[in-house]
Amino acid sequence: VLIAVIIGGGAAAFAYSAGWLSPQRLTPDKMVDALTPPTGEPLGHRRNHAKGICFTGVFEANGAGTALSQAQVFTRGQYPALGRFNLGSADPNAPDATVRVRGMGLRISTPDGQEWRSAMVNPPFFPVATPQAFYELLLASASKDPDAMKKFAAAHPEIGAFGAWDKSAPWTGSYAEDRFNGLNSFVFTDSSDAEHTVRWSLLPAARPVPVSPEDLAKRGPDFLEQEITERVRGGPQRWTMVVTVANPGDPTADPSKAWPEDRRTVEVGTLIVQQIEPERGGPCRDINFDPSVLPSGMRTSDDPFPAARSSVYAKSYDLRTGEAKDYPRTALDTKP
């Protein structure tokens, strides 16, 4: 009997740890399920930001970032960069003009063997304050209840700011004209071991030209991918990386709240995109732009999102790498 109790207790504790006894626990599986678009699971693709195109280039550090972090990536020099322009939709076939949020995944590698991975988007803040709220947002927006979104907005008023951005911010006709924001805060440690809580953004060198979504729709379903491919063929495209430093008391744990405009910013370098490749057989395809992959000199802050994103991205990665047959590496019908 004692043996049965000990073994049973061990098994029960294991089941508890695995979450089998806690149906309310927010698991990466649930988050991935909630991301599933009406068009069905995007087999072989990322579970969100499913449509994208690869790029390679360099990050040219100007040395100014060494004041904030001891990471080698800020030492003056050029470091290889790999990335992915993408649409903030779980549908890999979404027409480009229908998706409000655009993103960029980025991996910068340094000779010390370390990597800085990041996934950024064009809105200046996140729609909600917590991963749990994001999950509820996904459920509400997929809900058949016509009042679901109203109820959600009442419970999460922070989404109002995102709605205002959605309506007022101009659309552009090119990834090269978009600003990409890291949104989450991270902690940088400088060479004197002082810590700075920061967020970062990539500011385009190309001047943004506003275009209405109606006009963009006329350019075809993949105009962004075609445009960036042609543009980069004509010459490398640049973004300035700007690191913003929080003041004490700034909301570092809540990416739905932008920091005041007057915060100290440091231009740390330039991302130069030199080549575009289709995702299908491209180098970004099997890279997980997990924002918790950071070089020493950077770490996560009290912002709960990087952990949640890391957990869910890993789930998405594990699923899609097992579904490669649903997204063959070579297209039978290659686009001209």
Place this chain on the structure above:
Amino acid sequence: MIGTRQRFTPLQRLLHWLMALCILAMLFIGVGMVSTVKPKYLTLVSIHKPLGIAILVLALIRLAVRLRYGAPPLPADLPEPMKLAAVLSHYALYILMIGMPLLGWGMLSAAAYPVVLFAGVHLPAILPQSDRLHTLLWNAHFYLAFVFFAVVLLHVAAALFHALVRRDGVFDAMAPVPTHNEVAAAE
């Protein structure tokens, strides 16, 4: 082997109990981390990787020590099926102790993740990037974890059976400190 030892050597017992703690912690951390999106996810992952490598190193040392010093014989009156179960389950445990960390390391390598043990301390990739390899190793790592836990439970149940029901000295051979009935249990 010099004579027949009734107990494992102190080094073997130390390794056994140290690894028992590590492996149990590892299995719980493993199932816990893949079921949460909370900040503790990153904490758990950051323990899982160095602890896995520690278990790999300890397991290799343990295997060498086992090959050098052997193990006390099982009681002569132990029924043959139980002897077979004992031998096979120990092969399984050694294979898993060494195999699981390698699968984990290989799986991260095949996914092109940097294998970070501590801040700034990286292990090299042991496999090229490959979605097919990643899927194979990920599945093996995931399902074998449950097999591992089941074998551990079986091992604990058998140990308790030897200690409490048969009282045949098998448990005492690995007990962290000599138990009172050790002398009585011999022969």
